[in-house]
Structures are given as structure tokens and as C-alpha cells.
Amino acid sequence: MSKLWFDIAHLLAGGMLVLSFALLYQDRIAAVINVFAVQAIMLSLSVAWQALVQDAPHLIVTAAIALVVKGFVIPTALHQIIRRLEIHREVEQVIGSGLTMLTGLGLVALSILLVQPVGEVSIYVREDLAFALAVILLGLLMMITRRNAITQVVGFMSLENGLILAATGAKGMPLVVEISVAFSILIAFIVFGVFVFRIRERFDTVDVSALDRFRGERRDA
Amino acid sequence: MALIVDLLMQAVQMALVVAIAPVVLGVTRKVKARLLRRIGPPVLQPYRDLWKLMHKEAVLAHNASWIYRTAPYLIFAATWVAAALVPSYASGLLFSWSADLIAIVALLATARFALALAGMDVGTAFGGLGASREMMIASLAEPAMLLIVFTVALVAGTTQLSAIATIFSTGSVGLRVSLALGLFAFLFVAVAENARIPIDNPATHLELTMVHEAMVLEYSGRHLAVIEAASALKLVLYFSLIICLFVPLGIAGPGAGMADYTVGIAAYLGKLLVLAVLLPIGETSVAKMRVFRYPIFVGSAFAAAALAVFLLFVSKGF
Numbered sequence: 001m002s003k004l005w006f007d008i009a010h011l012l013a014g015g016m017l018v019l020s021f022a023l024l025y026q027d028r029i030a031a032v033i034n035v036f037a038v039q040a041i042m043l044s045l046s047v048a049w050q051a052l053v054q055d056a057p058h059l060i061v062t063a064a065i066a067l068v069v070k071g072f073v074i075p076t077a078l079h080q081i082i083r084r085l086e087i088h089r090e091v092e093q094v095i096g097s098g099l100t101m102l103t104g105l106g107l108v109a110l111s112i113l114l115v116q117p118v119g120e121v122s123i124y125v126r127e128d129l130a131f132a133l134a135v136i137l138l139g140l141l142m143m144i145t146r147r148n149a150i151t152q153v154v155g156f157m158s159l160e161n162g163l164i165l166a167a168t169g170a171k172g173m174p175l176v177v178e179i180s181v182a183f184s185i186l187i188a189f190i191v192f193g194v195f196v197f198r199i200r201e202r203f204d205t206v207d208v209s210a211l212d213r214f215r216g217e218r219r220d221a
Numbered sequence: 222m223a224l225i226v227d228l229l230m231q232a233v234q235m236a237l238v239v240a241i242a243p244v245v246l247g248v249t250r251k252v253k254a255r256l257l258r259r260i261g262p263p264v265l266q267p268y269r270d271l272w273k274l275m276h277k278e279a280v281l282a283h284n285a286s287w288i289y290r291t292a293p294y295l296i297f298a299a300t301w302v303a304a305a306l307v308p309s310y311a312s313g314l315l316f317s318w319s320a321d322l323i324a325i326v327a328l329l330a331t332a333r334f335a336l337a338l339a340g341m342d343v344g345t346a347f348g349g350l351g352a353s354r355e356m357m358i359a360s361l362a363e364p365a366m367l368l369i370v371f372t373v374a375l376v377a378g379t380t381q382l383s384a385i386a387t388i389f390s391t392g393s394v395g396l397r398v399s400l401a402l403g404l405f406a407f408l409f410v411a412v413a414e415n416a417r418i419p420i421d422n423p424a425t426h427l428e429l430t431m432v433h434e435a436m437v438l439e440y441s442g443r444h445l446a447v448i449e450a451a452s453a454l455k456l457v458l459y460f461s462l463i464i465c466l467f468v469p470l471g472i473a474g475p476g477a478g479m480a481d482y483t484v485g486i487a488a489y490l491g492k493l494l495v496l497a498v499l500l501p502i503g504e505t506s507v508a509k510m511r512v513f514r515y516p517i518f519v520g521s522a523f524a525a526a527a528l529a530v531f532l533l534f535v536s537k538g539f
Contacts, residue, residue: 007396014398014532018405018525025521097517101524105531112531127398127532 005053012046013131013165017108020138023158024100029087029150033078036154040070043161050168059168065182066164070157074189081193082150085200100145107137128165135162149199149206153192160185227315230482231305234314238304238461241490242453243267245460245497250424253501267453271446279442282343292339293440293447296332300451303328304458308465310485312386313475321380322370325462326363329414332451333359340436351435354512358420358432361519362413365406368526372403373466375533382465383475390469402529404467409522411459415452418504419518430512460496461489468492 019039026032044067051059111133115126139159143152164181196206203210247264254261281290303325308317333355340352370380376397377385388394413420416433426434437448465472471488473481510518 003395010398011396011401014401017528018402021521021524021528025517098520101517101520105524105527108528109531112534130532 005049009046009049009053010127010131012042012049013128015042016046016161016165017131017134017138020135020142020158020162021101021104023154024104024138024142024145025097027097029082029148030079032151032154033075033082036078036158037071037075039158039161040066040075043164044071046165047168061179062164062168065179066161069182069186070161074157077189077193078150078154081196085150085196085206087148087150087206100141104138104141107141108134111137132162132166135159135165138162147207147209149192149196149208152208153189153196156188156192157185230311231315234309234311235301235305237486238309238457239301239450239454241493242450242457243271245457245493246453248494248497249456249501252498253424253505256501256505267449271450274441274446274449275443277442279444282345282439285343285439289339289342289439290444292335292342293444293451295335296339297447297451297454299328299332299335300454300458303332304454304461306382307458307461308383308386308472309461310489311473311477311482312383312390312469313473313477314383317383318381322373322382322385323367323380325382325458326366326370329455329458330359330363332455336436336448339440343439345439347435347438351432351438354432355436358413358515358519361516361523362410365519365523365526366410366414368523368530369403369407369410372399372526372529372533375530376400386465386469386472387474389466390472390474399529399532400467402525402532404463406522406525406529407463407466409519409525411463412503413515413519413522415456415459417500419507419510420515422509430509457493460493463496464489464492 016039019035019042022035023032023039026035044063047059047066048063051057051063112130115130115133118126118129136159139155139157139162142155142158146152146155160181167177199208199211200206244264244267247262247267250266251261251264305316306320306325306328308314337352337355340348340355342348373385374380376394376399377388379385379388394400412418416423421430421432421434423433425431426438433452437445440448471484473485477485
């Protein structure tokens with residue numbers, strides 16, 4: 001197996017990390033969904049490439065699931081939701097975009113430091129793990145910093161992209177696990193969708209800061 | 222004898238970058254006009270503009286000091302020296318051994334400093350405004366640029382541009398995520414430094430958001446011609462840096478023959494043309510940014526470059 005093959009695998013994984021940063025950077029809801037779709041397509045490319053490199057044909061199925069479900073079905077559904085909610089042109093107030101980026105950089109550094117002691121493996125596996133961990137942490141960061149329920153859902157989905165990247169990079173994930181994860185994601189998505197509409201119905205907004213009033217410790221406010 | 226050939230090759234390089242700078246600018250303007258469904262000025266129009274400006278009277282403000290009069294030449298000289306250090310079509314050029322990538326960044330910073338001083342010298346509102354914004358952009362773009370330099374230097378093991386181009390053109394480095402991130406960051410920095418569209422609009426003189434044009438608003442005649450030539454040269458310099466750092470294919474190595482040099486020049490001109498077409502396509506597909514969003518735009522270049530450096534530590538270890 002030549003070095004170039006691994007290099008391309010890393011380029012694809014690195015592309016996912018860059019797209020995670022693009023997700024953090026975007027403040028338009030429609031653009032966030034588009035970037036998420038691109039990230040899912042990048043994920044399916046990366047997984048398909050891993051299938052070639054590792055000679056593991058079942059990963060092709062994983063790639064196909066990622067491409068169809070997360071590259072097309074979920075983004076289309078999200079676009080429909082935001083159009084139904086009439087927030088598709090809305091600009092979200094992201095809390096301190098520069099600060100978020102810096103925090104994101106810190107998280108990448110953290111994931112690199114965490115992966116560093118994992119010795120006795122090739123640097124390729126180590127880099128892949130670092131990328132995947134960083135994508136997961138950035139997805140978490142996105143869920144924390146966003147106030148709109150839709151973009152929080154996108155953050156969750158992006159986190160899940162990182163999980164799949166980690167699983168495929170580290171030599172083989174059973175197909176059963178992959179299919180069950182894909183289904184649970186779909187079900188989670190449906191639950192989220194219902195939930196978003198319920199929030200909207202109750203509070204006339206999908207800004208989750210409206211829920212703050214119902215938190216126990218701030219009852220006086 | 223060898224020294225004479227080296228000097229000659231260096232002279233060809235220096236003459237080449239100055240001579241083609243206006244036409245590169247002309248191509249970007251033409252492509253942009255065509256994308257906007259306009260016919261646009263001819264590709265050679267920048268030469269005519271320079272010629273016309275050279276023959277016009279230079280009008281000076283009453284309170285203009287010597288800084289104002291000398292700054293255009295200083296800017297042009299610093300940019301030209303920086304451009305002479307970049308191995309454009311051959312990697313073993315004579316001058317490129319005398320300074321490295323960090324020196325080029327410093328030379329460009331000198332030119333920017335002179336321009337900001339000149340902008341403030343006459344004391345008009347626009348000049349000061351442009352100068353302060355230019356400094357804001359510079360303070361954000363320069364750290365990003367230096368991180369890109371570190372990325373490339375860590376991969377290649379040197380900051381010497383000629384050595385980097387030689388190492389990268391052999392293809393032994395392979396595809397590196399860090400280099401891809403570095404390219405990404407470099408494109409952002411180049412857009413910011415050359416006052417192109419998401420940051421600044423080079424085609425306007427009457428906008429409250431203008432940066433570069435605000436500083437040179439008071440200039441006329443030969444001073445303006447020299448400044449315009451310098452900014453065209455700066456664009457070519459950044460293009461050459463992209464070519465030399467990220468796509469050095471076809472570059473003539475050290476000790477090359479006449480045929481290699483010809484191939485090198487042809488490849489260099491071809492790549493310049495491609496970049497000059499790609500830039501306006503990118504420019505027309507995005508909208509101009511608000512001034513307060515600049516830090517986020519240039520900051521993402523910094524983030525990408527920092528990421529590139531981090532990733533090098535994963536692959537190499539501390």
C-alpha cells in the first residue's frame with residue numbers, strides 16, 4: 001500500500017475537521033445545513049476510501065448510508081423544517097464567533113494531546129483518531145454555543161459524523177453496529193423534529209434561551 | 222561566467238515580475254467584468270493607465286511632507302525586492318539565497334508601514350481611516366502568515382524558499398493535510414493583503430468601507446502610478462508564493478539548462494494565468510464583508526494555520 005493512499009485518507013479526514021470549523025463559523029441557518037451536508041458527503045468519501053485502503057467491502061455500505069441519509073435526506077428534511085418555521089433566512093446570533101473559534105482550536109489541541117500517548121500504533125491511526133476526536137468535540141462545542149434548536153441538531157449530527165470517522169479509521173466496525181447507529185440517528189432526528197415543532201408551538205420561537213425561564217435555579221428571574 | 226549567467230537569470234526574473242504585473246491585473250479585471258456580463262476594459266489597459274499617470278502632473282497637498290513624496294518609491298522598492306526573492310520560474314536564483322520567507326513577510330510589512338504613514342501624512346479623514354483599518358487587517362493577517370511560514374518550514378525543514386520549492390517539486394513530501402490547511406489559510410491571507418473582495422473592493426473610490434483606496438486617495442500623477450504598479454506587483458508576488466509553495470511543478474531546479482528555464486517560465490506564466498482567472502471567480506461569488514467581520518474572516522485563516530501546525534506535531538511527535 002503506497003503512502004499516497006494514506007495521504008488521501010488523511011486529506012479527507014482533515015477536510016471533515018475544516019468543515020467542522022466552517023460549521024462553527026457559519027451564522028445563517030440554511031448555510032449551516034448546507035455545510036453539514038457537505039461534511040456528510042466528505043464523510044462518505046472518507047469511509048469509501050477507507051473501504052478501498054483496508055480492503056473492507058462492508059464499509060461501502062456505511063459510506064452509502066452516510067451519503068444517502070446524512071448527505072441528502074436529513075439536510076433536505078431540515079431545509080423543509082426551517083422553511084415551514086419560516087426561519088430559513090434568519091441570521092443566528094452566535095455567541096462570540098472569534099472566541100468560539102479559539103475554543104475550537106483549544107479542543108483540537110486537547111484531542112491531539114489526548115491521542116499522543118496512544119503509542120505502539122502507526123502515526124496514521126493516531127492522526128485519524130485525533131481528527132475524529134476533534135470532530136466530535138467540535139460538534140459538542142457547536143451544541144453548547146448555539147441557541148437555535150435546529151443548529152443544535154446539526155451539531156449533534158456532526159458529532160455523530162466524528163464517531164463514524166473514528167470507528168472506520170480504527171480497523172473495522174461491525175456492520176450491525178453501523179446500521180443500528182444509522183437507525184438511531186434517524187429516530188433521534190424524528191424526535192428532534194417533533195420536539196422543535198413543540199417548542200415552536202409553545203414559545204413562538206426555536207431559540208432555546210426561551211426555555212431558560214423554566215430552569216430551577218433561575219426561578220426568581 | 223557562472224556568476225554572469227546567475228545574475229542574468231535573476232535580472233530576467235525581476236524584469237519579468239514587474240513587466241507582467243499589470244497584465245495579470247488586467248486579466249483579473251477582464252474576467253471579473255465578463256462574469257458580471259460587462260465587456261470590461263482591454264487586458265492591456267493597466268499599462269495605458271500607468272503610462273497616462275506617468276505623464277500627468279503630480280498634485281501635492283500643501284501640508285504634504287517628504288514622507289508623502291518618498292513613500293510611493295519606498296513601497297515599490299520593498300515590494301520589488303520581496304518579489305525578487307521568490308523563486309518564480311527557477312529555484313536556484315541568485316538573490317533567493319540571501320533571504321528567506323520570513324524576510325519577505327518583513328519586507329511586505331515595511332511597505333505596508335510606509336503606505337499607512339503616507340495615508341496619515343496629509344491629515345485627511347479618509348487617509349487616517351484607511352491607515353487604521355489597514356493596520357487592523359495587518360495585525361490579524363501577519364500572525365496567520367507567520368504560522369503558514371512555520372507550517373511550510375516544519376514540513377520542508379527550512380524557511381529558504383528555493384530549498385522548499387526544490388523539496389516540494391520532487392513530490393517526496395506527498396499530500397499533507399497540514400499543507401492543504403496552509404494553502405487554505407494562505408488564500409485567505411492573500412485576499413486580505415491584496416485588498417480583494419470580501420475584505421476590500423479594489424474597484425471603488427467612493428465607499429465608506431474602502432481600505433487601500435482610502436489611503437491612496439490623495440495621490441496623483443507619477444506617485445499614483447508607482448503605487449498602482451506596486452499593488453499589481455504585490456498581487457503577482459502572492460500568486461508566485463502560492464505557485465512556489467504549493468504547486469512548484471515544472472520549476473527549473475538548480476543547475477538547469479536553457480530548455481529547463483524555458484519550461485519553467487512557460488509553466489510559471491500558465492499558473493499565473495490560472496490564478497488570475499480563479500481570483501475574480503472567487504471574488505464574484507462572495508459578497509463584501511462588514512468591517513467588523515474582518516477579524517472573523519482573517520481569524521479563520523489564523524485558525525487554519527494554527528491547526529496545520531498542531532497537526533504536524535501529531536504526525537511528527539513533540
